[in-house]
Amino acid sequence: MIMIRRLTQADLPLLRQVWKENWGDEFVVAHGVVYRPDPLDGFIALDGQEWVGEITFIFSQDGCEIVTLDSLREGQGLGTKLINSVIAEARKQNCKRVFLITTNDNLNALGFYQKRGFEMVKINRGAVNESRKIKPGIPLIGMNNIPLRYELELEIVL
Numbered sequence: 001m002i003m004i005r006r007l008t009q010a011d012l013p014l015l016r017q018v019w020k021e022n023w024g025d026e027f028v029v030a031h032g033v034v035y036r037p038d039p040l041d042g043f044i045a046l047d048g049q050e051w052v053g054e055i056t057f058i059f060s061q062d063g064c065e066i067v068t069l070d071s072l073r074e075g076q077g078l079g080t081k082l083i084n085s086v087i088a089e090a091r092k093q094n095c096k097r098v099f100l101i102t103t104n105d106n107l108n109a110l111g112f113y114q115k116r117g118f119e120m121v122k123i124n125r126g127a128v129n130e131s132r133k134i135k136p137g138i139p140l141i142g143m144n145n146i147p148l149r150y151e152l153e154l155e156i157v158l
């Protein structure tokens with residue numbers, strides 16, 4: 001059975017490893033900001049002791065930003081459970097907006113979020129070039145064999 005629980009300090013080494021495997025390093029870059037796991041809030045999806053998903057987020061004056069979301073067992077409802085956990089937390093904190101950055105190549109994520117009520121609100125055409133200056137490992141060709149160029153901001157207003 002899948003259990004969702006809060007991220008703790010003890011989870012950080014494993015979170016760094018998941019980021020490294022899925023995002024190429026122990027940090028991610030979005031809208032020019034470097035995010036490391038340490039200050040982030042999050043939830044972990046577990047099947048017994050095994051990690052099967054993670055979501056991290058942070059509150060700021062812009063709202064609740066989802067920083068990373070990784071399902072390690074796709075198509076079983078984990079991603080949905082994880083974003084719903086963040087939305088519930090945002091509501092609890094009286095936050096009116098959950099948002100995230102994804103990139104133009106990630107067609108799966110763009111579909112996934114839109115089907116769950118998120119809308120595209122911003123496009124930043126130069127953003128990934130800027131991110132590459134901080135994180136040179138970001139590939140030129142991204143998912144689905146699409147040139148990786150733009151950041152897209154999606155939001156759901158609560």
Ligand SMILES: CC(C)(COP(=O)(O)OP(=O)(O)OC[C@H]1O[C@@H](n2cnc3c(N)ncnc32)[C@H](O)[C@@H]1OP(=O)(O)O)[C@@H](O)C(=O)NCCC(=O)NCCS
Nearest residue numbers: 069070071073074075076077078079080101102109112115
């Ligand atoms: C995007 C991502 C998080 C989605 O996670 P996921 O665990 O596959 O999400 P879900 O299982 O909740 O939903 C995926 C699909 O599976 C379907 N599904 C869910 N439970 C299911 C089940 N028990 N049986 C069959 N299908 C199911 C959902 O309906 C959904 O399809 P839809 O989007 O057409 O409605 C995942 O693909 C991922 O980790 N991608 C790589 C990292 C990434 O891109 N992260 C986001 C960047 S911001």
